[in-house]
Amino acid sequence: xxxxxxxxxxxxxxxxxxxxxxxxxxxxxxxxxxxxxxxxxxxxxxxxxxxxxxxxxxxxxxxxxxxxxxxxxxxxxxxxxxxxxxxxxxxxxxxxxxxxxxxxxxxxxxxxxxxxxxxxxxxxxxxxxxxxxxxxxxxxxxxxxxxxxxxxxxxxxxxxxxxxxxxxxxxxxxxxxxxxxxxxxxxxxxxxxxxxxxxxxxxxxxxxxxxxxxxxxxxxxxxxxxxxxxxxxxxxxxxxxxxxxxxxxxxxxxxxxxxxxxxxxxxxxxxxxxxxxxxxxxxxxxxxxxxxxxxxx
Amino acid sequence: xxxxxxxxxxxxxxxxxxxxxxxxxxxxxxxxxxxxxxxxxxxxxxxxxxxxxxxxxxxxxxxxxxxxxxxxxxxxxxxxxxxxxxxxxxxxxxxxxxxxxxxxxxxxxxxxxxxxxxxxxxxxxxxxxxxxxxxxxxxxxxxxxxxxxxxxxxxxxxxxxxxxxxxxxxxxxxxxxxxxxxxxxxxxxxxxxxxxxxxxxxxxxxxxxxxxxxxxxxxxxxxxxxxxxxxxxxxxxxxxxxxxxxxxxxxxxxxxxxxxxxxxxxxxxxxxxxxxxxxxxxxxxxxxxxxxxxxxxxxxxxxxxxxxxxxxxxxxxxxxxxxxxxxxxxxxxxxxxxxxxxxxxxxxxxxxxxxxxxxxxxxxxxxxxxxxxxxxxxxxxxxxxxxxxxxxxxxxxxxxxxxxxxxxxxxxxxxxxxxxxxxxxxxxxxxxx
Numbered sequence: 001x002x003x004x005x006x007x008x009x010x011x012x013x014x015x016x017x018x019x020x021x022x023x024x025x026x027x028x029x030x031x032x033x034x035x036x037x038x039x040x041x042x043x044x045x046x047x048x049x050x051x052x053x054x055x056x057x058x059x060x061x062x063x064x065x066x067x068x069x070x071x072x073x074x075x076x077x078x079x080x081x082x083x084x085x086x087x088x089x090x091x092x093x094x095x096x097x098x099x100x101x102x103x104x105x106x107x108x109x110x111x112x113x114x115x116x117x118x119x120x121x122x123x124x125x126x127x128x129x130x131x132x133x134x135x136x137x138x139x140x141x142x143x144x145x146x147x148x149x150x151x152x153x154x155x156x157x158x159x160x161x162x163x164x165x166x167x168x169x170x171x172x173x174x175x176x177x178x179x180x181x182x183x184x185x186x187x188x189x190x191x192x193x194x195x196x197x198x199x200x201x202x203x204x205x206x207x208x209x210x211x212x213x214x215x216x217x218x219x220x221x222x223x224x225x226x227x228x229x230x231x232x233x234x235x236x237x238x239x240x241x242x243x244x245x246x247x248x249x250x251x252x253x254x255x256x257x258x259x260x261x262x263x264x265x266x267x268x269x270x271x272x273x274x275x276x277x278x279x280x281x282x283x284x285x286x287x288x289x290x291x292x293x294x295x296x297x
Numbered sequence: 298x299x300x301x302x303x304x305x306x307x308x309x310x311x312x313x314x315x316x317x318x319x320x321x322x323x324x325x326x327x328x329x330x331x332x333x334x335x336x337x338x339x340x341x342x343x344x345x346x347x348x349x350x351x352x353x354x355x356x357x358x359x360x361x362x363x364x365x366x367x368x369x370x371x372x373x374x375x376x377x378x379x380x381x382x383x384x385x386x387x388x389x390x391x392x393x394x395x396x397x398x399x400x401x402x403x404x405x406x407x408x409x410x411x412x413x414x415x416x417x418x419x420x421x422x423x424x425x426x427x428x429x430x431x432x433x434x435x436x437x438x439x440x441x442x443x444x445x446x447x448x449x450x451x452x453x454x455x456x457x458x459x460x461x462x463x464x465x466x467x468x469x470x471x472x473x474x475x476x477x478x479x480x481x482x483x484x485x486x487x488x489x490x491x492x493x494x495x496x497x498x499x500x501x502x503x504x505x506x507x508x509x510x511x512x513x514x515x516x517x518x519x520x521x522x523x524x525x526x527x528x529x530x531x532x533x534x535x536x537x538x539x540x541x542x543x544x545x546x547x548x549x550x551x552x553x554x555x556x557x558x559x560x561x562x563x564x565x566x567x568x569x570x571x572x573x574x575x576x577x578x579x580x581x582x583x584x585x586x587x588x589x590x591x592x593x594x595x596x597x598x599x600x601x602x603x604x605x606x607x608x609x610x611x612x613x614x615x616x617x618x619x620x621x622x623x624x625x626x627x628x629x630x631x632x633x634x635x636x637x638x639x640x641x642x643x644x645x646x647x648x649x650x651x652x653x654x655x656x657x658x659x660x661x662x663x664x665x666x667x668x669x670x671x672x673x674x675x676x677x678x679x680x681x682x683x684x685x686x687x688x689x690x691x692x693x694x695x696x697x698x699x700x701x702x703x704x705x706x707x708x709x710x711x712x713x714x715x716x717x718x719x720x721x722x723x724x725x726x727x728x729x730x
Contacts, residue, residue, distance in 0.1 A: 014309070016331070016333055017309075017356070017726070018333075018353050018354060018355050018356045018359070018726050019308050019309065019355070019356030019357060019726055020353065020355075020356030020359065020449045020450055021356070022356060023356040023357050023449050024356070024449055026405070026431040026434060026435065027434075027435045027438055027439075027448070028435075029435070031428065031431055031432075031435075032428050035428075044305065044306065044309075045306060045405075045409055046409070046427065046431075047413070047427050051305065052303060052305045052310065053303060075331065076330070077310070078303055078310075108338075108350065108353045109333055111338055112333055112334040112335065112337070112338040113333075113334060144353065144450060145356065145449055145450055198642060198644055199455055199457075199458070199460045199641075199642045199644075200387075200457075200458055200459060200460060200461070200462055200640060200641030200642025201462050201641070201642075202462040202464075221447075226442055226446060226447030226448075227435070227438050227439045227441070227442035227447060227448060228439055228442075229439055229442050229443050229470070230442045230443055230445075230446050230447060231446055231447065232446040232447060232451065232452070232453075233446075234446060235444060235445060235446035235451075235453050235459075235460055235461035235462075235463075236453070236460035236461050236462055236641075237446050237451065237452055237453045237460045237461075240349055240452070242450075248346070248349060248350060250342060250343070250346060251343050251345075251346065252345065252346050252348075252349045252452075253343075253345045253346075253348075253455070254343075294464050
């Protein structure tokens with residue numbers, strides 16, 4: 001464990017981005033405490049000791065590089081290409097954090113310009129980014145945007161000198177071993193194959209017809225709630241699988257089905273077994289799951 | 298001689314090119330270098346996919362983009378002869394979450410941008426506390442997320458209503474959080490109760506305030522911002538909401554506003570490729586944003602400021618800061634009047650039947666946001682976005698400058714001109730999208 005006196009230096013760079021990860025991070029409840037653990041050399045919105053032009057001169061490295069947005073080698077920040085900026089700071093840094101799905105896999109902005117843009121170490125699920133050779137130091141915090149608590153978790157571990165174990169796609173297992181489905185308030189409907197039928201109701205599961213990717217998406221959105229209070233599924237919006245390399249897929253509000261069974265079944269489940277189980281589950285008629293949950297209306 | 302200044306700590310970056318005589322600014326051009334191709338990536342996708350993609354245009358006003366998209370899809374439904382039924386409840390929840398996004402924006406702009414920049418101009422006693430802005434913004438997004446699931450980047454508005462089904466539990470939680478946020482605003486930002494602040498009729502009433510808003514007001518006068526940064530004194534409000542009125546205004550005189558009169562052309566910058574566009578109503582540039590909204594809504598205090606100091610930086614900045622109070626009050630009313638017994642969602646006709654054009658207009662934090670789309674059997678054939686910053690921060694020729702250009706000419710030096718620029722609340726990612 002590092003002493004609390006050691007303050008790692010941090011630079012937050014932006015590639016092709018919407019700034020969503022920056023703004024998501026500002027929602028972190030313990031933001032002031034976290035910032036106090038680092039020496040912020042550069043951040044696009046928060047107080048920092050250097051400006052972008054100074055950073056672009058590439059004279060002094062940092063301990064932690066946070067990168068937000070897709071990587072487009074030719075894009076310039078303060079007149080210097082991302083290719084040069086990322087190569088320089090990643091070389092120096094002990095840790096590189098890809099904040100969000102664009103930086104991790106290319107995300108929305110890879111979808112907008114697939115021939116140019118990628119993530120730092122991956123393009124979609126293929127290890128094919130500029131930091132491929134340094135993939136060991138890249139921590140992928142996918143999500144569109146990154147959940148502030150996930151970024152808080154990674155940065156606090158770095159500040160404390162703790163190792164972070166990652167999955168095959170470079171994502172911390174502590175955060176991405178769960179499925180988005182885990183902790184969903186609609187799980188009982190999922191188990192008994194009761195579909196939501198329509199939007200705007202808290203009853204029913206969104207997996208069967210409404211495009212929800214909860215059982216197929218590695219994310220802990222329903223364990224660590226968004227903004228401390230909620231998640232997409234809690235408000236009846238399907239999970240769009242934004243932490244996975246194939247985000248954004250197409251027809252996001254629909255589930256592709258085969259004989260009224262979702263074509264893709266929950267991760268790790270055999271399709272044949274799932275079909276059998278679905279048949280049995282559907283044969284139950286559970287009155288409680290056919291009624292409204294509250295009498296507010 | 299052209300002098301370049303890189304402007305950051307906005308949403309992305311912008312380049313300003315100044316012509317100067319001595320230190321004084323005689324001309325300014327604006328370039329936004331980063332382009333991302335959001336409109337093109339929507340083509341060929343199902344219209345509902347736009348509800349997930351367009352919030353990603355902007356990390357700070359994605360919710361406004363979501364609302365513009367859903368309104369555009371619903372307008373296309375109507376044009377195709379399948380009008381979408383929306384309950385009052387769905388409308389109120391949409392408006393409430395939009396208002397909360399505006400509130401977080403204004404807090405961040407005030408604390409993370411304007412107060413620190415004002416201090417850099419040499420005003421003493423500002424003591425900026427940027428993290429106050431992050432704290433207050435996070436409180437606002439927490440309330441928003443109770444209905445929308447998360448912020449940024451939620452997709453809970455859908456044609457026919459909203460996906461959420463809130464109970465009185467969420468309503469009461471939201472009301473508690475909102476009261477806390479109002480308490481913070483009264484104590485830290487305003488230094489006076491919300492009701493008292495909303496009843497202010499003259500700038501003089503700021504004099505006794507020992508608060509961030511009081512320091513802001515004094516700082517703006519100390520830097521003579523009440524005499525600087527005038528643009529055209531012409532305003533447009535296009536979104537239809539409960540907190541303002543759609544209108545086109547010359548000075549404070551309102552006229553009818555017709556969105557079909559809005560047009561765009563590429564922005565001009567001699568020294569750098571800019572991906573921005575200039576937006577005009579008819580043949581003219583107009584200013585948009587909280588100042589426009591306040592005048593259109595007949596807000597007594599802002600009209601008083603405008604009478605004294607016209608459309609100066611002072612009036613523009615104070616209008617945005619003051620709108621936070623107006624919006625907090627509006628959020629409180631919306632929440633109190635929320636009728637939970639109505640349905641959240643009324644299913645519309647199948648999207649595949651819709652071949653039509655639709656336009657969705659929303660007042661985003663910085664002004665009117667317009668989404669236009671053409672659908673062929675529910676698939677996006679064309680998509681166009683016009684953002685508020687394109688209205689204010691276009692870059693045109695010397696004989697016909699865009700509002701921010703006009704406002705910067707005459708500034709004493711580059712530092713002052715960039716403050717004038719920031720008074721419009723610059724968003725680079727929205728400007729280019």
